[in-house]
Ligand SMILES: Nc1nc2c(c(=O)[nH]1)N[C@H]1C(S)=C(S)[C@@H](COP(=O)(O)O)O[C@H]1N2
């Protein structure tokens with residue numbers, strides 16, 4: 668997504684995610700001014716607080732029917748991770764894939780794909796909204812993240828779940844990653860998905876495991892998840908903003 672490095676686009680995304688009403692012209696200079704950025708940052712906090720107050724804790728994202736399915740669920744961002752280890756796993760239908768779950772937990776665990784499929788599953792038809800301006804409705808099957816949390820037993824100090832992905836985003840080893848808070852982590856519709864539209868999750872959509880966190884925008888839904896860590900802070904990880912796109916300026920809270 669090369670165009671997303673662009674400052675104006677980033678500004679518009681910030682403005683959209685902040686939920687503010689802004690004049691969408693001549694904003695380039697404004698977006699570079701410190702006070703304006705600070706204002707947007709506080710608008711984001713307000714929006715976050717307001718949404719959490721307005722939405723009941725367990726509010727569900729809308730679910731659809733088979734008649735609503737998009738004919739094709741397109742791919743966005745990485746469509747095939749350029750990582751030799753990932754390619755080796757893929758060449759063997761992910762039989763050797765192991766998802767590591769650790770960090771601030773009592774029982775760190777490693778799951779094969781079969782281990783994950785053996786846990787109780789959930790199937791949901793939901794709409795995916797990408798900030799780049801497209802949406803698609805897909806049917807996802809996976810294990811609710813809550814089932815995995817029950818097994819690893821997060822420490823009370825755990826505040827976030829971080830997803831580390833297989834795909835390199837540059838040639839210096841930066842990889843895609845994302846994070847969500849414990850409320851979204853325990854939410855009934857938050858899945859580690861392994862099927863899309865009744866077939867094993869295609870590589871273009873994040874095989875073998877991708878996150879569904881249905882009350883959030885597309886970039887929160889990490890594909891190619893290799894490792895999960897429970898943590899008490901995000902500022903010490905990678906760029907410090909909680910996700911690959913957040914480190915480039917996107918909002919961490921992408922609730923819709
Ligand atoms: N690992 C990884 N996860 C990712 C991305 C990516 O490039 N790499 N792109 C994100 C974005 S911006 C979107 S909109 C969705 C796209 O999911 P899809 O490829 O299934 O359409 O995945 C998100 N998760």
Ligand SMILES: [Mo]
Nearest residue numbers: 797798885886
């Ligand atoms: Mo996206």
